[in-house]
Amino acid sequence: MATQKDTVRTLLDRAGRTYADEAGITLADKPSPLYRLLVLSVLLSARISADIAVAAARELSKAGLRTPRRMLDATWQQRVDALGRGHYVRYDESTATALGDGAELLLDNYAGDVRKWRGDNLRKRLRETPKLGPVGVDIFCREAQAVWPELRPHLDRKTLDGAKRIGLPGDADKLAKLVPGNDLARFSAALVRVSLNKELAQDVRAG
Known part of the structure; x- marks a missing residue:
């Protein structure tokens, strides 16, 4: 036995x-990979298969949308198109809007750096992200514990x-x-x- x-x-x-590794994210305690993990967590939060969410995250990265600034500077249609290439089609339009809004919030309030959320208020800060509910918060924390030992x-x-x-x-x-x-x-x-x-x-x- x-x-x-x-x-x-x-x-x-x-x-x-x-899931970060599957999405092509080499996770590190740096702004870009942590932001890409945040985006992946948003995508995985929807009622859609994990494979599709991961594929959509890869397409957003291939399109160069690896930082809040690049995400915000992209047009809404560019975000929709990248999600579509990953077959993230049921939620592509609303998610494209949410990703733009989330990038703007992160830039305006936290200088575009997810590391500023690190600490006791992490879950509260994560919940500020559009379309990231309790499930998405858990996803982020499960993956981020690889580089933020205090989450373990x-x-x-x-x-x-x-x-x-x-x-x-x-x-x-x-x-x-x-x-x-x-x-x-x-x-x-x-x-x-x-x-x-x-x-x-x-x-x-x-x-």
Whole structure:
């Protein structure tokens, strides 16, 4: 019978890639990658598949919209077109507007630097972002814990659901002890994936 360590090893091997990495974001404590993570979190917040949200984030980056200034300077239609190339079509127009409004807010109030949100008021600052609700805040924090250690362990309800599905503890403190701190972002992303994909969860449990 597989031990918890075996299950974690299999989980990370099969699904341990952060959504930021999948979107082509080399996450670092720098303005541009953190902003791109914020945009990705907005895209992932919609009722749309993660694959489409990730593809849309990649298209926005390919279009050069990697900073709040570049996002704001782009036309609304350019943002819509980039989202469309990623097949983010159900929410492309409203999201294009929200991304422009969010970029403007970030530039006006925080000099375009997400790092100014770091600290006790992070969740409150994140919620100021148009179209970023509680789910999107959790997404950002799960991924940002890779570069902001004070967020660790960020293992929210979605990750706990995934843990239970593959026979791991449904308790954040116990889960956090199963991996090194610098693996928590990968671990949480993998747990989210098994919470969303029954076949993947069965595959992980089977080893």
